[in-house]
Amino acid sequence: MDLENQARVKDLAEKYGAENVVVVIGGAEAEASGLTAETVTAGDPTYAGPLAGVQLGLSVWHILEDELKQEIDPAVYEDQVSMMEMVLDVDAIKQEVSSIRQQYSKY
Amino acid sequence: MILRGKKVIALGDRDGVPGGAIDECVKSAGAEVIFSVSECFV
Numbered sequence: 001m002d003l004e005n006q007a008r009v010k011d012l013a014e015k016y017g018a019e020n021v022v023v024v025i026g027g028a029e030a031e032a033s034g035l036t037a038e039t040v041t042a043g044d045p046t047y048a049g050p051l052a053g054v055q056l057g058l059s060v061w062h063i064l065e066d067e068l069k070q071e072i073d074p075a076v077y078e079d080q081v082s083m084m085e086m087v088l089d090v091d092a093i094k095q096e097v098s099s100i101r102q103q104y105s106k107y
Numbered sequence: 108m109i110l111r112g113k114k115v116i117a118l119g120d121r122d123g124v125p126g127g128a129i130d131e132c133v134k135s136a137g138a139e140v141i142f143s144v145s146e147c148f149v
């Protein structure tokens with residue numbers, strides 16, 4: 001996750017309160033999605049950015065996860081996401097992001 | 108409910124689901140988008 005976006009996430013979590021913020025990821029593959037999820041919960045694993053050592057513990061989800069999908073208007077989801085859902089490794093992505101959330105999300 | 112009434116940070120991916128698509132989805136679920144980006148993860 002690039003350093004500028006780490007700074008934005010940190011500022012927004014402070015401004016709105018971490019308990020009110022939900023991060024939704026659209027990453028194309030599991031490992032990168034997991035690293036992003038880890039960065040906004042446990043801190044930057046590369047120790048390079050503003051979130052190094054900062055455990056925001058944000059609620060983090062991938063847009064492909066079933067619990068999130070259930071809350072979205074099905075017509076909108078169909079228009080915006082269904083094409084990518086067919087080509088991405090959905091099971092691996094879901095497993096990776098949910099695992100990080102269960103370990104590190106506080107909200 | 109995960110999204111209703113929440114402030115959403117959308118971290119999209121140009122090769123996956125872009126930020127704009129995430130925005131439309133979460134707004135339909137009653138969330139407010141406070142930051143949206145499409146990163147290139149490569």
